[in-house]
Amino acid sequence: MTTQGMTELLPSGFMPSHLYVHVPFCRKRCDYCAFFSTTFLERIDEYLDHLEAEIRFWREYLRPLETLYIGGGTPNVLSPAQLERFMNILKLLPGFTDDYEFSMEWNPLFHTREKLAIVIEGGLNRLSVGVQRFDNRLRQAIGRAGTSVHVRNALSDIEQILKPKPDVVLNCDLIYALPDDNLYLWKQDLHTVMSFGPAHLSCYELSVEPGTALAQRNPEKLAEDDLVAFWQATDEILAQYGTLRYEISNFARPHSRCRHNMAVWYGTPFLGLGPSAGWFDGVTRWSNPADFQEWLIGTPPTPDRVDAKIRAREILLMGLRIVDGWSPELFRERTGFDLFELAGDVILRLQDEGLLRQREDGGICTTAEGLLLHDYLSVELLSYEESE
Ligand code: SF4
Incomplete structure (x- = not known):
């Protein structure tokens, strides 16, 4: 099957306005x-050639882009x-809303400065x-190239360039719970990053993924109490800057949430281009080949097909990452299911446990404790069918 052939498998009316x-x-x-x-930077031109071909093919399936x-x-x-x-290749897309x-x-x-000017000129309005981390010892512990000085210099340059452009949102990604991390260093790094004025921050707990160089070193995991202390310190410090947690790992000033990620968490169809990109057609999740050569020769994406009820529960869980949770209408629109008919028993039980609460409009959202225990919510919501 070719990429062209697989489009026959997409739901009719698949016309996303979100693209990764x-x-x-x-x-x-x-x-x-x-x-x-890949570190084969000499293949970038080949990548650009094939990306251009992909965009020429897929653009008729896209509406003007919201994100x-x-x-x-x-x-x-x-x-x-x-x-x-x-940036010129992106101009082949059907434009923006x-x-x-x-x-x-x-x-x-x-x-x-030259690169940043190129992307801003091309319409970029969110830089991530x-x-x-700033601490050099911690950077080395996770094999992250560059030093604190590199990062500070870049951030102060970016801050200067963005100052007269208030419509460009600055996000910074940070990771905590690294090998030999401690609360003092984390708090220091939070204050340092906020001194550059980001309106959005993503703070991820380190996840040691199988097959990585870090996993081979088998680093000691922080105790549960320590992780909770990192979580709470993050909330407290970022609140001082008016930057509030709106998702498990994401914090924003008002009107600065990442709309692309919000769309993905709320189960909105989106397209993904480029090797390894994952995407969702509203029913099926697809993964482009995670191999540069396979992608170049046009190997089509692999589908992950599951029963509609299981997909709806996955989407329910993803939306519960966001503090606002679900309105009954939005959930029905995204999944075709009624929230309580789909998972009423488990929702009521999680409400009794203080992890979910009912919204005024009859929808549900996660409590502060539920957000912290999202892994537990996953187990409960996704194993629901087996207990039916
Ligand atoms: S973290 Fe970013 S820079 Fe580092 S290997 Fe992954 S993609 Fe590359």
């Missing part, structure tokens, strides 16, 4: 990373000329900087 593009290149692999990327997210990999490892070409969001991941190590 994966740029699969990194100068050096970080020890903790399980995302697909476009460029992730990786390291999109800004591209040279200025390659980045210019990349008036209030679009266009994000790109940005590694401080490869930041230059991979800070991870």
Whole structure:
């Protein structure tokens, strides 16, 4: 089956307005990373050729974009000329809605004023900087290239450039619970990152993924109480800057939430282009080949088909990552199911346990404790069918 052939398998009316593009290149692999990327930077031009072909093929399946997210990999490892070409390829897409969001991941190590000017000129209005940590010892512990000085210099340059552009949102990604991490260093890094004025912050607990260099070192995991202390300190410190948790790992000032990720968590159909990109057609999840050569020769994506009720429960759980939770109408629109007919028993039990609460409109959302215990919610909601 070719990519062309697989489009016959998509639901009729699949016309997403959300697009993810994966740029699969990194100068050096970080020890903790399980995302697909290659260090063969000499293949970037081949990538751009094939991406252009993919966009020419898929553009008739897209509406004007509400959100476009460029992730990786390291999109800004591209040279200025390659980045210019990349932005020109994106112009083949059917354009944006008036209030679009266009994000790109940005590694401080490869930041230059010239590259940032190219992407802003192309309409970018959300820059997502991979800070991870400032402390050099912690950076080394996870094999993250660059030093605190590199990151600070890039951030202060970015801050200066974005100052006269209030419509461009700055996000910074951080990771906590690293090997030898402690609360003092984490608090210090939170204050440091906030001094550069980001309106959005993603704070991820380190997840040691099988097959990574970090997993081979089998680092000691922090105790549960310590993890809770990191979680609470993050809430307290970021609240001082008016930046509130709106999802398990995401914090934002008012009107600065990441709309692309919100769409994904709420089960909105979106398309993914580039090797390893995952996407959702409203019924089936698809994964593009996580192999550069396979992707180049046009190997079609692999489907993950599950029963409609299981998919609806997955979407229910994903939406419960967001503090607002679900209105009954939105849930029905995204899944075709009534919230309580689908999972009423387990919802009531989780409400009794204080992990979910009912919204005024009859929907449900996660309590602060439920957010912290989201893994437990997963087990309960996804194993519901077996207990029916
Ligand atoms: S964390 Fe980012 S820079 Fe590091 S290997 Fe993964 S994709 Fe590349």
